[in-house]
Amino acid sequence: ILTLLCFPGVPALAQTQIGGGACNSSSLNGTYSLTMTGRQISSGNFSTVFQANGSATFDGQNKVGFTMMANTSPGGVANPVSWSGTYSIQANCAGVANITTGDSTTLNLAVYNQGKAFLVTGLDATYSYTGGGGNQPTGCLASFLSGVYAFNGTGYTLSGTAVNGIGNATGLLQFDGQSGVTANFTLSAAGQTPSAITLTGTYSVSAACLGSATLTDSKSNSYTLTISITNSNKVSTLDFDLLLAQASKWMIAGSGHAIYGDRK
Numbered sequence: 001i002l003t004l005l006c007f008p009g010v011p012a013l014a015q016t017q018i019g020g021g022a023c024n025s026s027s028l029n030g031t032y033s034l035t036m037t038g039r040q041i042s043s044g045n046f047s048t049v050f051q052a053n054g055s056a057t058f059d060g061q062n063k064v065g066f067t068m069m070a071n072t073s074p075g076g077v078a079n080p081v082s083w084s085g086t087y088s089i090q091a092n093c094a095g096v097a098n099i100t101t102g103d104s105t106t107l108n109l110a111v112y113n114q115g116k117a118f119l120v121t122g123l124d125a126t127y128s129y130t131g132g133g134g135n136q137p138t139g140c141l142a143s144f145l146s147g148v149y150a151f152n153g154t155g156y157t158l159s160g161t162a163v164n165g166i167g168n169a170t171g172l173l174q175f176d177g178q179s180g181v182t183a184n185f186t187l188s189a190a191g192q193t194p195s196a197i198t199l200t201g202t203y204s205v206s207a208a209c210l211g212s213a214t215l216t217d218s219k220s221n222s223y224t225l226t227i228s229i230t231n232s233n234k235v236s237t238l239d240f241d242l243l244l245a246q247a248s249k250w251m252i253a254g255s256g257h258a259i260y261g262d263r264k
Contacts, residue, residue, distance in 0.1 A: 023093035027115040029060030031208070033136040033230040034068060035241040036120070037253055038127030046163040049073050049156055050127050051253040052081060053228040053241040054210060055136060056118075062086045064097050069212070069226040069243065071253075074161035077245040078212070078224040097122075105129075134230055140209035144229065144238060146177030151242060153254025157189045160248050165190050167250050171197075172259075179203060181213050181225070187250065199223055211240070221246065227256075 038050035054068035066083040083102035087109065089095035095109040097120070107122035107129065117134040152170040156163045171185020183199040201215030203225070211227035223246045231239040238258045245251035 021091040023089050023091055023095075023111055023115070025062055025087065025089045025095070026060045027089050027093065027111050028058035028064075028087070028095075028109070028118060029115070030058065031136045031138070032056045032058070032118065032133035033209075033228045033241060034066060034131065034133040035228065035253065036068065036129055036131030038129040040127055046156065048075075048126055049163055049251075050129070051155060051243055051251060052131075053226060053243055053253070054081075055208060055228065056133050058087065062088060064099075066099075066102075067208075067210075069210075071224075071243050071245045071251040073156065073158050073163050073251070077243075077247050077251060078226060136209050137229060137231070138209065139207055140205050140211075140229055141207075142179060142203070142205045143177045144209075145175035145181075145203065145205060145211065145227075145240075147175065148259045149173045149175070149238075149240075149256040150259055151185070151254055151256035153242065153244060153252030155245075155250065155252035157192075157250045158248055165192075167252065169244065169252050169254070173256055175203065181215065183215060183225075183244075189250070201225075203227075205229070230255075 034056040035053045040048045050072050052068040052070035057065045064087040068081040070079045070081045071077045083099045085099040087097040093111040097107040099105045103124055105122050105124035107120050110119040119132040122129050151173055154168045157165040157167045167189040169185050169187045174182045179202045181201055181203045186194050186196055188194045199215035199217055201213050203213035205211040209229040213225040215223040226243045228241045240256050242256050243253050
């Protein structure tokens with residue numbers, strides 16, 4: 001009582017509003033790389049999972065579109081996904097995107113690095129999502145991917161269409177700058193002996209800086225690789241988001257980085 005009498009003007013449970021006043025909807029303007037993951041849990045187990053990468057395009061006013069390739073369980077690998085809707089950004093650099101075409105969901109946005117990147121979370125009737133993106137280069141060519149890249153990723157092991165465990169991979173990707181790609185990596189899955197995997201195949205890169213590859217191992221098993229280039233100075237550095245999967249066996253989402261001195 002004495003404390004209250006001494007400080008009668010102090011409000012209870014006051015909350016400070018954080019964030020500056022530098023942002024608006026024009027803070028997101030142009031094409032950004034995009035990576036998203038989603039999951040649904042039932043009775044303590046993963047019932048459905050989602051991994052995707054691609055591009056997000058904001059018009060600087062209120063329109064947004066997501067173009068992605070997605071691996072899902074159930075659902076399969078390398079599935080095209082297209083969402084569109086509207087967005088708005090508040091002065092404190094937080095905002096929302098209301099997706100109405102291709103899906104029905106409200107996504108939370110947070111803009112950072114002076115509008116060069118963003119974070120996203122949200123949920124729809126199936127998945128709880130998290131992801132983000134950054135300014136994406138334009139006018140990409142297959143020759144942008146040339147040399148050796150280190151990569152890693154995390155994801156799930158599958159039994160048919162069902163998730164039955166977790167798995168991680170780390171290794172190397174080598175691109176010849178034209179259409180050939182080789183992968184050497186170790187796949188580690190809970191309860192299993194780590195396996196060394198070698199894949200070879202062909203790849204392509206679109207002008208929009210999205211790439212894809214079809215690969216096989218020594219037993220002619222098929223694998224898919226999708227790439228969204230996130231950064232490139234076209235000379236010595238290049239980074240990308242990736243999805244790598246073997247249908248009905250496993251799928252991972254991660255990133256790749258040019259090894260110093262190995263990019264042509």
